[in-house]
Amino acid sequence: MLLRTKFLELEAEKPIVILNKDDADDLGVKPLERVEISFKRKKIIAIVNVAERIVREGEIGLYEEIQEELDIKPDERVSVAAAAPPVSLAFIKKKLNGQTLDDKEIYSIIEDTVNHKLSDIEITAFVTSLYNHGTTMNETASLSRAITETGRTLDLRTKEIYDKHSIGGCPGDKTSIVFVPIVAAAGLTIPKTSSRAITSPAGTADRFECLAPVELTLEEVRRVVNKTNGCLVWGGSVDLAPADDIFIKIEYPLSIDPFLLPSVMSKKKAVNAKYVVIDIPTGRESKVSTNEEFELLAGKFIDIGKKLNMKINCVSTLGEQPIGHAVGPVLEAREALQTLMNHRKGAKDLIDKATTLAGVLLEFSGVKNGKKAALHIVNTGKAYKKLREIIEAQGGNPDVKPSDLVPGPKTAEFKSACSGRVLWISNKDVDIIARDAGAPKDKEAGMVIMKKLGDKVKRGDVLFKLYARKTGKFNRALKLAEELDIMRVGKERKMELEKLPAKKEEEKYFILER
């Protein structure tokens, strides 16, 4: 069928065309089926949307991507024919029916996902099927390899690559900014890629971006790592696992993550990591609540590591409260910098966590007491020096001072209405409030937790401080901070944790001061 092109001022990641309903019926294609469009010597398979008004009979509506790919003008004639779905759809259906997929079938699905040949409905069916039926270890390994192979990879001179991953969940977890310089200063190669925040107020890429550019090309990453042994860059800019980004978009609205293992492992594989430490924050306020859950997840990481020729060590870390005190990109970058500048004044739990994780990698490299060696690197200022080297190599200001890192001008202090000890801190509420204040989009927004679990508190002591850049966001965060139960101060932990439905007249714990 010959159709006249109509340009739609629309962008889509996938090749999508819009047909008039009559033409679609004539071609025998339904919405979300495919057509092949031929123009001169070019052929494109596109997913069909159907309209009744905006595209008339005899027309074909083209999104910008297809306009460019066909190198065509409006009102030209293209030949359009029904096209078969990609073979990978049959493999998705196989998984949907609870069958196990082999290496080639998984590769086919991942390849077609990355090449935008599958519709959102088809990808969603794949994601929910993996979630519902689970994945075998072989499938997980295949997924990891396929996600790696359909993206770019980092090829460094050395073959002894070290890496770390945290499954996340703790607000203020700026560990990588302290950890990477320690490992790099020890002479180990650690090309660390990090993510931006998805549901949290800051990802490591958002944090480190306050100190140096993090959107580097693969060539720049290679240069930085060859020079300093380490880096702290945003994984998205080096396009190591494009399939993962597509799956995240589907997983996020459904709050499911069947790709946790392949997602992590594919990124480690893409930098050719040989030794990996996995940080699994554990506890009441974390993704992993119990030691049993930790052991289950750690066992999976270790098994999948074996299949991918990686040595994996998992560490269960205290996940019941924020790491250090600062939450929000600028505040966290400042705290990490201050901690390495002067470890005696720095956040103790941050140093403890960073050196514990670095110690694991040092022991992989043959060092006897890894943690002690890591602490030594911090205490002698070597890690601090290395941090500045990395900042400079990535194009940041190597002389950056903590006072250059200025949080938002709108602030409010929240004071305790009673004396006692901090009994608990809600990680979730900290995240919500810091995001409401504007983080991570407003890098200057966030909060500083002045008192941590077990700290003594007197009535009137500041519990936490809120920072924001914009008035509207500040007011919204302020209101929320007053409503939510972020921290609780008391004489002792009571047996009663919570009551449902909550009493409305419950005593407020905060006095506000602006």
Next chain:
Amino acid sequence: MLLRTKFLELEAEKPIVILNKDDADDLGVKPLERVEISFKRKKIIAIVNVAERIVREGEIGLYEEIQEELDIKPDERVSVAAAAPPVSLAFIKKKLNGQTLDDKEIYSIIEDTVNHKLSDIEITAFVTSLYNHGTTMNETASLSRAITETGRTLDLRTKEIYDKHSIGGCPGDKTSIVFVPIVAAAGLTIPKTSSRAITSPAGTADRFECLAPVELTLEEVRRVVNKTNGCLVWGGSVDLAPADDIFIKIEYPLSIDPFLLPSVMSKKKAVNAKYVVIDIPTGRESKVSTNEEFELLAGKFIDIGKKLNMKINCVSTLGEQPIGHAVGPVLEAREALQTLMNHRKGAKDLIDKATTLAGVLLEFSGVKNGKKAALHIVNTGKAYKKLREIIEAQGGNPDVKPSDLVPGPKTAEFKSACSGRVLWISNKDVDIIARDAGAPKDKEAGMVIMKKLGDKVKRGDVLFKLYARKTGKFNRALKLAEELDIMRVGKERKMELEKLPAKKEEEKYFILER
């Protein structure tokens, strides 16, 4: 956040807006999350898409539906804020996690589906979860009720409503066109709604449309049924189960149908049916292959019927070959008309099937030997007279003659290369070829099967005849008919049914003559 409206020349069923990435980040919303748009006194919740170019910072791109609903012009300012997802999303996640849903939760999901408040990804997650985890009988009943209650319903004077449903799968199944007049002529009320073809060359609505209009309003349906006791209309036009249409769009590309039972039952409930016969074609070429499968499915229909206060009777019918001879809308309408005009010359299996199913309903009404009574209605010409009454009441020509129903002018006969008996006919291949010839879009396209299972065939006898309207489609169907193994003629059934991989040099069974 205040944003300036930009009009997109785009239609969508859902309320969708496009935000610039920076504004979306600022609002803290990700693609497929929601915003609330306020303009004057109107408020709309819309699903967010994100663009980097076509919508600039400070702009909001509006689809046509939202333009109309807000009654707004381009370049006006609207207030935009992040909005929570509908509560039904939590219930979808519950089902995704394998939990059972209650009546209210299911109603909430179906209501939000019909009101376009859920994204395709969310609806897909629901559909695949129902498929993966299955549904309890209570869930099936809740789904049926919710699908009925979120659509329109037909309220007739009588409370004794009769109905039929076929799960489909047989090409040429024009049974309803013979069956409805029989039941209506017996004095029973049967407001039959039918579907258009989805994957087949003709649905009953497509067939009957060759005799009379089938897109009637609910008021017109009421009038027709009150006058004639029956009707044959397209279910889509009376909007009885709009949720079902939305789910079908998701199910179709995935070839799954977890809504089979609620889909059927909701439509029967919507016409207030009390007695229903379900036709389940069974056999090698059917959706249901074995008697065991039939009993399993029939048991479910009967159980769900009890929950919905309906008396259900399921009939396993021969599903191994097309019903009658004609396949394709015009050809089938002609065959049905001819069969009722002159039952002695009509298709025997068609009369057998229609009277068997009608007999079940007649027995529900108290008649002793239902099948015999149904045959009597055919033989005395009462069914034929009733058919013409219904055609007239729906606005068709009551004097329509078989010769008015003219199939496509492009024809080809396929002759047998050997003598013997017809050993098998491939339903699937018949469907594919008739569709390739243009059916159901080209109503005149299709095929006539001259020889049925067990019929004696001499070398050179015509096995089937192909009809098409358009040359391109005719040639394509012709080519396919030559390639596929539609019918096999032989002396006796051999033990070998099929060999994989097939021998390429396999003997062709057809001689072509145009």
